[in-house]
Amino acid sequence: MRRSRRISFDAVSMLLVAISVHSHVVAFTGVRAMKRGDLVKHTGRPEWGAGVVVDCTGDKCTIHFEEKGRLVLQVTAATPHLAAVTRAEVAADSALLDPQRWDSIVLPTEQRVAKKAKGKETTTTPCIACKRPLNRSQYSEDKKLKSCPRCSSKDGREHVFYDYPDAFGQTDARVSEATPDGAQSYCGQCRTNDEPYRGSRRCSSIAPR
Numbered sequence: 001m002r003r004s005r006r007i008s009f010d011a012v013s014m015l016l017v018a019i020s021v022h023s024h025v026v027a028f029t030g031v032r033a034m035k036r037g038d039l040v041k042h043t044g045r046p047e048w049g050a051g052v053v054v055d056c057t058g059d060k061c062t063i064h065f066e067e068k069g070r071l072v073l074q075v076t077a078a079t080p081h082l083a084a085v086t087r088a089e090v091a092a093d094s095a096l097l098d099p100q101r102w103d104s105i106v107l108p109t110e111q112r113v114a115k116k117a118k119g120k121e122t123t124t125t126p127c128i129a130c131k132r133p134l135n136r137s138q139y140s141e142d143k144k145l146k147s148c149p150r151c152s153s154k155d156g157r158e159h160v161f162y163d164y165p166d167a168f169g170q171t172d173a174r175v176s177e178a179t180p181d182g183a184q185s186y187c188g189q190c191r192t193n194d195e196p197y198r199g200s201r202r203c204s205s206i207a208p209r
């Protein structure tokens with residue numbers, strides 16, 4: 001009896017190892033309840049990005065998703081679709097990792113940008129270097145730099161470029177061909193927070209395109 005019980009336990013642990021190796025993501029189950037600070041993603045909605053569990057009360061959890069904003073999900077309905085995200089999978093400076101900045105991701109990305117841009121809309125003023133409108137994304141010849149329409153409009157003189165696609169994030173890289181000048185073409189800083197712009201290059205300092 002004792003022996004067979006031991007064997008079945010080993011079989012279970014081997015199965016668990018097999019599952020975690022093959023599926024990579026481990027779905028939350030009723031066994032492991034979500035708690036404040038847990039990082040998750042919705043397997044059916046990859047466009048929402050990663051989210052952080054802000055509060056769980058009874059059967060409802062409030063989760064702030066990077067691209068979707070604040071959502072209140074019913075745990076029993078949502079858990080089959082939620083998978084754990086490790087801290088290593090999100091940017092080191094992500095607001096998801098800082099409880100004091102969780103409130104900065106209550107609105108979807110587009111609304112955040114719209115709200116922030118309110119009163120200082122992007123401008124069609126031509127760039128003094130290339131003469132193209134500042135609110136149009138420009139690419140360097142090697143496509144390794146792209147201008148941010150909002151940073152460029154804010155500059156008011158020249159296109160302001162950043163590393164592409166790194167400074168623009170995954171979502172932008174995915175949709176840029178379909179919607180080259182949508183809200184998604186803003187740089188990561190414009191989309192998420194007010195940190196100072198890093199590594200910017202002015203249009204006049206870039207080789208002619």
Ligand SMILES: [Zn+2]
Pocket residue numbers: 127128129130131132138158159203
């Ligand atoms: Zn320019």
Ligand SMILES: [Zn+2]
Pocket residue numbers: 148149150151152186187188189190
């Ligand atoms: Zn920008």
